Amino acid sequence: MEDTLRKMVDLGVGLMSFSRDKITETAKQWAEERKLTPVQTRQLIQALLERGEQSRTDLQQMVQEQVKKSMERIGIRENHDALQAELVSIRELMIQLNARVEALEARLTETQEEGPTH
Template sequence: MQEMDVEDQFRKMVDLGIGLITYSSEKIAEAARQWAEEKRMTPQQTKEFVQELVERGEKERAEFQNSIQESVQRTLTRLGIREDQEALRAEIRQLRAMIERLDARVAELESRLGNSGEPQA
């Protein structure tokens, strides 16, 4: 249960970071518009300037998000929490198959012994 708490905390931290970056992008765009008005840029120049800043912000957001995800993955690995859900599902299938084989072997051994699993008195 503690593993899920740690994972949830990391996810919340990532969400917070992304939210702050998104908020910052909006503020940057607004500041760029104001700066463009003060510098008397044409509407086309303003649009290009704002677009460039927003694209740069998006690129930095993506890089930040990747960095956080890598950090979270390393931490989860150190804690022994695996993120690869398909690998976990495959492992569970293998364990179920092993249990079925063991159940079959136990049933076979019980039948050889003439014991149906009931304790003999």
């Protein structure tokens, strides 16, 4: 899973670093070699830019989904309300546990003060 995520990020960085100017320049060179008309060249450039933008969008969505799955796998939820409710529940449990510990400590102190009952 980590390898897949790493590959997606590498691909995204590569696509993002391929700027609009570089795409246009490369498309024009390719169009000259193929003897495309100016209209065909513009269409090629537009198609490449749209494909690049779609690839960026797809990559962003895939990375977000992978991060969400990873977070869920380790127990982190995206739902803020659920997290808040869980924190409240944990706080209540801590209060109960603290009360039990205090009660047990008090009983232990009483027992120690009474001394051995042999």
